Amino acid sequence: MRNFIVCLVTLLLSLAGVQAFAGQQMEAVYPYSLEKREIRTVTGHSTLPLFINLTSFDVPRMQEAEVSVRLPEGFSALPKEGWQVRPGSASAHWSLDADYAQNFDLLYIQADEAAVSGSKQMEVTVTGEDWNEKKTISFAYDAAGETLEQPQEKSKKVDRKKFNWYIQSVTLPVDPFGHRDERAENGVVYVRDTTLEGFRNRMKGDGATNWSAVFNHPAAFLLLDMRNPQRDIRVLRFKAQLLDRVTGQVVEGLVTAGKTDHEAGEGWAGKTGEEAETTALISLDGKKTQAFVLPLYVDYFKVLEGEYTLRITVDGGGQQKIQEVPLTIAKKHSLGLLAVGFAFFCFLIMLGLLLRLKKCVFSIGAKGAITVALFAAISFGGIALPSTILGDLVHALLGPFSGLITGLLSGIMQYLLIVSLLVLYRKPGVLTLLYVIKFMLSGIMFGHFSPIGVLSTSVYIVVTEALLWLSGFFRKEELDPKYMFCVAVLLGLGDALITFVNLEQMMFFYRLYYADWFLTMYMVVNGLLYSSIGSWIGFRTGTKLRQVVSE
Template identity: 30%
Template sequence: MKIKGKNIILCIAVVLALLFSQGSSFAANQATNLQVDLPYSLGIAKQTVMPEEIFMMRTTVFHPQMNRERVTVQIEVPQGIEFVDANEIWTHEERHQEQIYQKEVEFSEGYGNWFDFLRFQAQAEGEYSFTIKVISEEKTFEVKKVLTVRNNLAITAGDLKISRIIVPFDEEGKYDDRMDQATLLLRDTTLDYYKNLFTGKGATNTAAERVHPVTNMLISFDNPAQQQKLLLLRAHLLDKKTGERIPGLISPQSTADEDNMELNEEYDKIHGLSAFVALDGEKEQKLRMPVYVDEDEIKSGEVILKVEGYDGENKIVEYAMPIQIIHRDETAAWITSVMFIFVLLLLPFIISKKRLKQMKSRWLITAALFGATAFAVVSLPTTFISDFFHIILGPFSFLITGMFSGILMYMLLCSLVILIPYMGIVSLMLFVKMLINMIIFGHISPISILLVGVQAVLLEGFLYGMGITKKTTGERANPSAEKRIVCSLFLACGIADAISTYVNLQAMAFLYRLYYAQWYIFLCTFISGFFYSGIGAVCGFYLGKELKKVGGD
């Protein structure tokens, strides 16, 4: 049994020795391999190049030898082909009207692999023969490649063009359907300082915030010649009227502080966006380019976006398109949120259960009657004629419809206050009118509820502050000071309705993305809000005096 075990071990040792010797012999017999791709085209089959086109040659040497070895890679470039550059350093000499480029490559023990890219340019049409050699101590390997240079009249280098640019575009290859195309929407940086303090970033300068792109551009290239090259894209903004370059776009490397910005030789180069893009040889190619802006310099309005592509120092493509620049204003969101919280906190206090219990039944009936009357003389006419006047006057239709929502509405409201000068009576009237409007027309929206709530709280607050509804016992206001009461009603109703009109416009901008110009907001706030409501309040005072003669408390 012992002899048999020794024989098995001996057999295994002999087999392993034979396998090792065969493996060593196989590795030793492996020859150095030379592979040349001319023209190299990123995996796309390309047989010819055109005159003046820069093309690449990839030279690859595989070294499977087990021993250390130094070889010489030699490239014989025919006349008519100019060397442009290479990734590594090559020695050069001229021999028999040919350019010889050489490179010493050293391989260590074991399997080795070396490659390099060389760039050439053909001057004229024809066929050019390249000879590539790998010279070692034992053997020389040689590969010949023939390059065909032909000018295809149907396809020229000038056919490379930018067919389309889409902006805004996100990093995931999507664009927001809610946004108009050719629009650059900028974020609001007003509260960045405080935001950084609360989030723990500290009081960072604005340059650190500008490192992040605000959006992306999707650039579509038409490349019928299937060129492969590295393009330098430069994008900048032009004034729509004069065509002069204006500040706004920046490159990431220019987002330093002012001390570093002084190192730039030309300041106007800061206000431009530049990036390298690689054309892969596809006939149609889409590339994404991040957009960086200087929020302090860029202005709102319509400008021209111009993108230029450079191959070295030569500009070979350009594209211009008008775009709209909009500064995102978060004021509407803040105003809407603050007023919503304001209404939630104060409205329950104004129409609390205790206050409603103190009201007389005829007061509640009178408030409901005035609310129904307001619906009949305000909501109904406004609903039916608003569309008609909007067709004729456009955005200025509020000059007509404001007479109903301003003069008639506040005439009824203030006459009710003169009859019943008690806090909470105005809110009841407004909510009755809103409920009827919801039931009849179905006008239920967050803005309508917010607007009525803001209007009620502001009116109750100003009327109480002006001394109109301070008598919590339900006694009538003293009629001896008519002028003071008229002025107080005018100011209270005018200011309250002006604020509620402004809040309504900001809520429309925040909830429905309906943005208005500042002059239009001011016009609506002053005329429809302050002026019409003040006139209605004055008329309501005298109407209330006459109603007092009809009935008592």
Template identity: 25%
Template structure:
């Protein structure tokens, strides 16, 4: 009970602090004072939580006006907004009346707020004169409600277009990134991989274990990030938009739009956008989701145009173009994935058809040893690999395989090769791999159709290479490994290292292609090559040498 009271008090304190901080971080421009019947909020131009607006000469801005009833009584509100003559309202709604007196435009309106917290708001388009000098201008407002009057005066900082453009700059455009804007070097830069159409995507999600309740149109295919630097001392409220354009015609590409784009205006349906507030004297990374589906966006080379505007204004601060490649189905990954599926289905189909002959070649004690080695590979490879995966990925990023490969390749192949030396029969490695896969699925939950393909492909390719290179059949290699002295085993050890290295390199390449086809991930060519050569071939060859030495020692004390 004491612990519960401590946690309750701590959570109450944190909520209280969060409430105070929220009031400090997101202040209203003209909050209601104690006793005021209505709260008034005016932003000129409309911004993202800022007290002082920034406008650009020669642009059109939006003035945001909002009043809210703070009492239980009905409030009859009369408002009067006074704008400098250089700030001309345009396209006013019928609720406003405008008069010009001397150096000001006077806007008046009235509304009724019947119940507490009922509010009324409007956006007023304002065109700023192009020949007005930069500086600070004042907007005055008077709000009367049931006989009580509030007077407000709001500053509007005006800058020239060149000054504003110097304040805010796009430092860099990153594509693709994760949802936080972090770049993964494994993936091909400036490349967008389209998702499959909804029908085919349904079956892919079943195979990958991602579930079925998803459509490509509702989930981003990738994310991009825009680095924006604000050199001004004050925060800037910005509207960031991104469009995919035809590089020749510069017209928007159909299909590059967020979900439910039909609810947006026609000019906004072909772009993605984000409203952000960039602190002064800082650089902010702004992630943006990207949507697309096969059949809605063509493939090829396009221009990704990123535009920065002041929020609440039509003033464009900067436009930056980035050439991008849009890809859909790749023929090679599709062929390799289908071939791998046929190979797996054919292999296990033949084994099932001839299971009696297959298992008759194994003595009972051999099957027990295979099961023990399969369990040993799970304990020494899968469990440490699972524990170290997140840690190594956080520290080494895309090169985490240099650490996890110590378990996934060196220790794994040391155990598998020593097992093959004890039981040099076709099917030994496949049975041990099936045992490891079952334990991983049951204990760690790593069980899906894709993991079955990964494990099965690895086991089958290794079995093929062991047979071709003469380890699981009668050959000079198998005789050298079983009879030669320590000094004479190196030629045979090099041969088996070559065979296992080629098998695992091929397995790694195939698994990459399966991932590309099913998950629509496009890895950089250099990353695939590096992974295949180091993790697939080099680490496996090293583990194989250790496996030969361990297997010969075990053979001295092991079964016949």
């Protein structure tokens, strides 16, 4: 019981002590350095911040306070939201939260033309209900200390207020330390290809793609070289936008990284991808020259390759400076490279298959070889020839959708011939033989000997032979309809892959563009649908043709 009484008394005493220490504390610094440097002299016509920090503690109610600043002669405060600015003074009304409150603000003070050198004093007063805090700040002013080093025409009077600070130059790309790599082309930003991001991450064992991390990773850094002849100290807003060079309109491509913490206005502002711009806050620290290394964030889903104008806007304190520089955005086409790499891989395998071609010819005998040759002739005359002659006409009429018509030949007819031949001669290599003869016919008759032709044929041969081998087509004793339906679908899927690889190759080698939906449509209709139908018809035809073989 005695112990309890002692504790209670101690607690009450400590509470009383706290109440006794309750109050307000005001801090006012001018010129305030964002880097906490101590500055004693204000130089000619500069704009420097006055920092006021009011802390209230242990007052169990909300309080109202009036903040007023009395400025020395020749000094004026720049307009700011929440402040009433009058000549020679400025005031604001602050509300202090109960128990503990911290209110702070920066008010920019500018030395006018009328200000004369000498010792100056500034008075900051905060008045509450029953309390008053006052602080007098002394500083030196040197009007001739630093002036704008700009060539001036005698007849033209320069408005010094417009030259507090300005953008000297914008350089990109630079590394995170602001060093320019002379090997990298100036004004060209390479954007990574994120098409295979998910696949890449899973292969690396990183699991699902963290798109937030991808978007928060800068695509490039730029070096913003600022000049600050009047040695201003202030926070400025930086904004980078992409402009269409022809229309001058802002286009999509840049984004702002997500917030670094939960407090709005801290670091990067705004949510990712809300605006087509990269924004940041930068602070002038009173040096005559200052360089900023700023990251550029790109929306990987929206950015397009091409020639842009990069508009850099820096604003603050009622001033805005804009500089525009040419910018080229180039994408790394990893998907195209992958497709070409796959095609080369297929080419190497095909070279191996070609070595075994003679063996295949002997295994099917003269009759089989002649059958393959005649099928290849039909394939050439019935598919390649009309596709070359009529294909161009359909292509001219229907443009990119012509493949849906010509696909009836190259999809249905082609697979009809292939599967019916394979039903008759079910041996590995027969397909290779057919494609090789067809390719050579096309080369000899039309002069179609080209690297793309070779690579494309290789992909056809390797993918189709591999799928047939994997499905057990060559080992199965009897080909029943159910099994052949599965094979037809499998061949359709294989053709979808072939279509994709070959279109990517075309895009890579011929620098063409095709939309994703277009590639998907081709893969589904021309690849999967037409080829599966062709394969199924080919099975039915091949089964009937067996009767002819056994005659």
